[in-house]
Amino acid sequence: MVVLYPLRFLMLVRKIQRTLTAELEKRFPGSVVALVAQRKITKRPNDVYKLQKVQRSRTSVAVFENILNDLIYPCDVVGRRWRCRTDGSKVMKVFLDSRDRKRVESRLPLIAHIYKQLTHRAVSFGFMWNSKLQQVSSR
Numbered sequence: 001m002v003v004l005y006p007l008r009f010l011m012l013v014r015k016i017q018r019t020l021t022a023e024l025e026k027r028f029p030g031s032v033v034a035l036v037a038q039r040k041i042t043k044r045p046n047d048v049y050k051l052q053k054v055q056r057s058r059t060s061v062a063v064f065e066n067i068l069n070d071l072i073y074p075c076d077v078v079g080r081r082w083r084c085r086t087d088g089s090k091v092m093k094v095f096l097d098s099r100d101r102k103r104v105e106s107r108l109p110l111i112a113h114i115y116k117q118l119t120h121r122a123v124s125f126g127f128m129w130n131s132k133l134q135q136v137s138s139r
Helices: 007-027 060-071 098-119 131-138
Strands: 002-006 034-038 077-084 090-097 122-128
Touching: 002 007, 007 034, 034 060, 034 098, 060 098, 090 098, 098 122
Parallel strands: 002 034, 090 122
Antiparallel strands: 077 090
């Protein structure tokens, strides 16, 4: 189940996201709850005389990256790679921090399916150890 909420409530929802998802999963047993902020994609004008710069937060790339970050929120994205298949299709491989493997691994196929439904882009997940994050946390 995907719950969409206005973008202006992003920080408020992130504070209570763990308890909110736990309560919603209790109310709706057997379903995985994902919280995603609603974002808008601005199209570039086709008319040459009406050209304006589009905000980075309104481009399709930024919106799709933020949707993915919303879906896997408590985890850190360590890296992203694009894999081009021989038939011309592209798959994004997202590497998550290996410390979150136990918490997230069972939900990853559902998150990939939800992301495909929302953005029409294929994504696969992997786990990678991030030495920079380890250095920050060990200090």
